[in-house]
Amino acid sequence: MERLAYAIKRDECSEDVELALDLFKELQSNSSNFFYSVQVDKACRVKNIFWSHAVSRRNFQAFGDVVTFDTTYKTNSYNMPFAPFVGVNNHFQSILFGCALLRDETVESFNWLFSTFRKCMNGKEPQCILTDNCQQMAASIKKVFPKASHRVCKWHILKKVRENCGNIYSTRETFKEDFHRVLTQMLTVDEFEGAWKELIFEYKLEDCVYLKQMWDIREKWAFPYFGQLFYAGMTTTQRSESVNYVLKRFVMPASSMNGFVKKYERFFIDRLQMEDYEGFHTKHDKVVMKTRSPLERHASKVYTHGVFNLFVEQLSENV
Template sequence: MKRDLQNYYRDLRLKIRNADAQMFVAQLARKQEVNSAFFYDFVVNAEGKLMYVFWADATSRKNYKHFGSVVSFDSTYTTNQYDMIFAPFTGVNHHLQSVFFGAAFLLNEKTESYVWLFETFLKAMGGVAPTLIITDEATSIKNGIDEVFPTSVYRLCMWHIMEKLPEKLGLVIREESEFWKRMNACVWGSETVTEFELEWNSIISEYGLEDNEWLTKRFSLRESWIPAYFMDISLAGILRTTSRSESANSFFNRFIHRRLTFVEFWLRFETALECQRQEELIADNSSIHRTPQLVTPWAMEKQGSQVFTYEVFGKFQEQVISARDHCCVQGIAQDEGIKIVTFKTGASRVREVRCDTTTMIANCSCRLFESHGIPCRHIIQVMRIENQKKLPTFYIMERWKKRCKSESVYDEQGNLLEENPTDSLDAAARKKISTVRNKLEDLIQRAKQSDEGMDF
């Protein structure tokens, strides 16, 4: 009954009063006792009050090893009953699902808080910083990133900025459908810097928004959040979509509530995380055991179905079909071993692919492979023009493969990064085996291009 549940929570709060934070940290300690790959750290002040706490379990740390090149960090979630900030790190796995890397509670949003958090996160992840980190807009976060992740590319979350836009406009414009249609196309769809700036200035002028300070500030920060300015950054596109941010918010909102104690939070958090991981296991099973329907006789489509996860293959197959149906070659030229192929698209854009005919590595002006890690229809068509039966391995990213997580992964102390480890070897032996296994895998990848290599 609802009343029974309310009474239970009332009794729980009375029981844990004055010991909630201590019980929470003790639970993290017990997790580490059970599995030495569970990482946590915390700081208390002189009065014994909890200031910061961070944790990442073995599966989260393993996920970071595979998918941590692009990280989303968010500190905008509703705080708990102690007004502490919940700050999770997330990414995208091989099924294009949101995946959890670790999280923290922080007492405040000062620069020193984020410096502590990022340093602790770096320690948990073996000293490997993300290539790209996307965050909400806050000077203290940027200061922390600049100090701890100086080599990481820093970008602002488009979704958070666009979510704030309605409240920054007048009532008349908020109800203007044509404005939203143009603004969304300008922000999300512009492919070049010139295209974005011309359309943005046109919209601002047409709707009389020249004096809107918030929009003026967003334009001054455009290189930090508009995709047209970072199309060349590897995989920057996989975290910028609205659906990705909504997905992450939907997950975290299951267990974030302003009135929750730490103990109540942990109960909800573990349940939600288990559900997220169950979804990944279901997707793993589908990718391994389901055979996608092929729509072309091309060998590279079949190759993709065998290598990519079901979800990534769907994106790849869209490009294969489009290459077959919509790739109209406009011209072909040769320049010192570089084949230059131009295409006319349905949107009246011209795409140019420059292909090194020796290595068969090509670059397309649409930048789909750079931003999403999936070869575009133009590159696929050029491979066919060059009579390539299969895609070069360069275009098959490890992170999108069905079995990308199958190998054992260890941390710096030799702990097996699995939720339920069964390895009884000592840490030094486990680390040595991990190193040898990775080198052997390297050799196999190099050798499999020829029978002679594999025989050797």
């Protein structure tokens, strides 16, 4: 088997890595609460890097109950996965609690990363964590965050069904609609399990290996099993993916590690400015009432500008 393309070789990138680490040291000298940690391999090469700003650490104490975590984005010359920890603030904006560059996606690397994240956050752990369906990630979450409720992204389930049940999608026009109905409209465990079994029988999918696997982990992705939990309005890793999408505007695909960290700092500052913008509107904008509901009046006093607007949209639809 060929060596991994993103293996970091001392003779190729030691200077680049040192420049990146120098930048972390500079950031820490400017803010004592800036946190970074580096894991090295047996050859003393940098393997994994994690960092978090002081404001991110403070935000996690307030908004860190729910975290989405995703490793699909790779934007540096070593093809290392970028792994952001993303949450939601009181403006319903995506916020970054910390991020990492990883050499690989093994249980060992995830163990190190999640343990480092917990240390960075002074022992506080997420109550709920949302990821894609990665076995190595799941094993590590179970070990490092044993009390966390781990859920799998619903979008990931849908995507994999298309990939593994392609013939059904192309030959049976009703399957897609029926499958989505099972995923989105079943409110109780009994309803879901009954509808799932009917779907499997109707389309003769008893031998589909992927659907069997999905059934075995249904408590991680089917809404009726965790509808009572607080997930901050998230059922997918879309917020992590959205962060990745915006980051692409700042970072070139083949960026050096040092270049990536520098561009990430610009991206991070841009995110902070957006938070400040929402905070300004919450403090200074006049609230415009759309109904005479006492509930709306109360919401206008306790919600931020962004969340109040979302609330009013829902309220108006039901008045």
